[in-house]
Amino acid sequence: MTAAVRRQGRLPELDLASQAVLEVESLHVRFGEVHAVRGAQFSIAAGESYGIVGESGSGKSTVLRAIAGLNPDWSGAIRVAGEPLGPRRERGFYKRVQMVFQDPYGSLHPRHTVDRVLSEPLAIHGIDDAENRIERVLKEVGLGPAFRFRFPHQLSGGQRQRVAIARALIVEPQILLLDEPTSSLDVSVQAEILNLLARLRSQHGLTYVLVTHNLAVVAHMCERLAVMNQGRIVEEMTVAQLRAHEPGEAYTRQLLRASLGYDREAARAMVTFD
Amino acid sequence: MTAQAPLLSVEDLRVEFPTRTGLVRAVRGVSFDVGREKVGIVGESGSGKSQTGRAILRLTPRPGVVTAKRMTFEGIDLLTASERAMYDIRGKRIAMVLQDPKFSLNPVMSVGKQIAEAYRAHAPLSRGAARQHALDMLSAVKMRDPRRVYDSYPHELSGGMGQRAMIAMMLGTEPDLLIADEPTSALDVTVQMQVLAILDDLVSQRGMGLIFISHDLNLVASFCDRVLVMYAGRIVEQLRASELASARHPYTQGLLAALPRIDQPTTELAVLRRDPAWIDGPAA
Numbered sequence A: 001m002t003a004a005v006r007r008q009g010r011l012p013e014l015d016l017a018s019q020a021v022l023e024v025e026s027l028h029v030r031f032g033e034v035h036a037v038r039g040a041q042f043s044i045a046a047g048e049s050y051g052i053v054g055e056s057g058s059g060k061s062t063v064l065r066a067i068a069g070l071n072p073d074w075s076g077a078i079r080v081a082g083e084p085l086g087p088r089r090e091r092g093f094y095k096r097v098q099m100v101f102q103d104p105y106g107s108l109h110p111r112h113t114v115d116r117v118l119s120e121p122l123a124i125h126g127i128d129d130a131e132n133r134i135e136r137v138l139k140e141v142g143l144g145p146a147f148r149f150r151f152p153h154q155l156s157g158g159q160r161q162r163v164a165i166a167r168a169l170i171v172e173p174q175i176l177l178l179d180e181p182t183s184s185l186d187v188s189v190q191a192e193i194l195n196l197l198a199r200l201r202s203q204h205g206l207t208y209v210l211v212t213h214n215l216a217v218v219a220h221m222c223e224r225l226a227v228m229n230q231g232r233i234v235e236e237m238t239v240a241q242l243r244a245h246e247p248g249e250a251y252t253r254q255l256l257r258a259s260l261g262y263d264r265e266a267a268r269a270m271v272t273f274d
Numbered sequence B: 001m002t003a004q005a006p007l008l009s010v011e012d013l014r015v016e017f018p019t020r021t022g023l024v025r026a027v028r029g030v031s032f033d034v035g036r037e038k039v040g041i042v043g044e045s046g047s048g049k050s051q052t053g054r055a056i057l058r059l060t061p062r063p064g065v066v067t068a069k070r071m072t073f074e075g076i077d078l079l080t081a082s083e084r085a086m087y088d089i090r091g092k093r094i095a096m097v098l099q100d101p102k103f104s105l106n107p108v109m110s111v112g113k114q115i116a117e118a119y120r121a122h123a124p125l126s127r128g129a130a131r132q133h134a135l136d137m138l139s140a141v142k143m144r145d146p147r148r149v150y151d152s153y154p155h156e157l158s159g160g161m162g163q164r165a166m167i168a169m170m171l172g173t174e175p176d177l178l179i180a181d182e183p184t185s186a187l188d189v190t191v192q193m194q195v196l197a198i199l200d201d202l203v204s205q206r207g208m209g210l211i212f213i214s215h216d217l218n219l220v221a222s223f224c225d226r227v228l229v230m231y232a233g234r235i236v237e238q239l240r241a242s243e244l245a246s247a248r249h250p251y252t253q254g255l256l257a258a259l260p261r262i263d264q265p266t267t268e269l270a271v272l273r274r275d276p277a278w279i280d281g282p283a284a
């Protein structure tokens, strides 16, 4: 990726094929009878931030988990910086690609302190300077030193999520797969984390895939987004189109309507799209 | 507030945890009533929202200590009620949707079985009737395939499906008071709206009371009747939900300013500058 692109921050008119750092082609994921992802396809340029929104259960997390190597049973093609991925991931992969999971409760080991959660990835990747890195990353996610020796059960939901984000950031990956990273955070911490992610992206040219149900967060963080329904990407659009309320699909228009806030009458009018 | 006596009345609730690094005062003197209405609790991460909800049901984890001047539910003193009495209240009369749905489900039992058993623990239902009721509730919360979800294990559900399974479990016993801790944070906005409509109807048609803990200010403003704003273990402001946009406490104003907005792009989001005076200062 070029410095000019990095400064610009917006990439819609780029020749994505030549710059793509993450490509997904005809991705299918099955769990027995359940065909969770049906031919998903996208291409993300280095330094780009790409959003995925869509109905609960539509396959968003499954797409990220397949990229991260947590769902071995997929077909199609996934390429990172042009190299096709097989079913297994080498250790080096996780130095470049990290994932923040949707569920901060399940993703932290219940008997490991915050300190241990953050030390382990450093040890695995042979990174030294642990002391400084842990202190810095805790500060960046807004947790003071008082939290360093706590266990997950001694933290609130949002505090756990910040530990999970810190764990992903501490190895300084190039690609971050973010699954609802701020949905358990209050808006003030959300603003701090989103600002941090935006700053890291512009400073280091990081690439993000961001799954969220919050359209305002997508609009703030991303250049383009995919809308998923029933395992398929039903629409891909730019954030400019989203802001202009110009989605092509009826499902996306309904999402936009629902994001305006609760309305009993609007709820009655919602339909399920097949 | 309604003219009738409130369902729940809490006065000067405190929750404290001794830890290696000193005493954590998670809730520091919280007072509020809940009638047959929708009361939102908002406030930053760690401000004591979940611990307030858990204390009402006496689900404070060890070694936490709960004290209050008063905590009553329809005339029952929740502070002194026996464990046996609490067992009858929990799930049946007051239900709580916990913030961590998958964590609170049994990982080795199918989701449907857990829901059906929860119903049977509180009502004399046959196995078949409980199963049918569970399937109906799963489709009420907009599961696309209720039968598959019924037979699934928790790890086989998406984040939002796990949340909806918990809501189905908690609503099936028709509680008088529902404490919902971030119940829709993993739902896309359309399904969220449909699930909230169910809660809304239970409040307006059946007279259920609802405590709705959420960090989504726009949602709380449009959905709830009243809002309590918590900061560092205290309620710093109480107001009508529809008036949230004109909140007076600088903390509440700071929260509102931190929201990203679809139609107002900014390069950097406003962050809250916390004033030490808020910790013990007066409520707005």
Ligand SMILES: Nc1ncnc2c1ncn2[C@@H]1O[C@H](COP(=O)(O)OP(=O)(O)OP(=O)(O)O)[C@@H](O)[C@H]1O
Residues within 6 Å of the ligand: A031, A034, A036, A054, A055, A056, A057, A058, A059, A060, A061, A062, A063, A102, B155, B156, B157, B158, B159, B160, B161, B186, B187, B188
């Ligand atoms: N391990 C699994 N075994 C069986 N089915 C699974 C498994 N993991 C996911 N699924 C199914 O795959 C589908 C997609 O799930 P996924 O978690 O990707 O949805 P999602 O879009 O992330 O939803 P949410 O917004 O609710 O988190 C769902 O129907 C889910 O039940």
Ligand SMILES: Nc1ncnc2c1ncn2[C@@H]1O[C@H](COP(=O)(O)OP(=O)(O)OP(=O)(O)O)[C@@H](O)[C@H]1O
Residues within 6 Å of the ligand: A153, A154, A155, A156, A157, A158, A159, A184, A185, A186, B017, B018, B019, B024, B025, B026, B027, B043, B044, B045, B046, B047, B048, B049, B050, B051, B052, B061, B062, B063, B099, B215
């Ligand atoms: N077992 C425990 N030991 C020590 N401190 C605890 C324990 N449980 C919770 N706390 C602390 O109590 C405070 C209040 O926690 P609570 O879970 O109520 O926050 P919350 O408002 O629900 O936050 P969130 O929005 O992040 O879920 C937090 O600072 C948390 O770290």
Ligand SMILES: [Mg+2]
Residues within 6 Å of the ligand: A060, A061, A062, A102, A179, B158, B159, B160
């Ligand atoms: Mg998901």
Ligand SMILES: [Mg+2]
Residues within 6 Å of the ligand: A156, A157, A158, B049, B050, B051, B099, B181
């Ligand atoms: Mg909480």
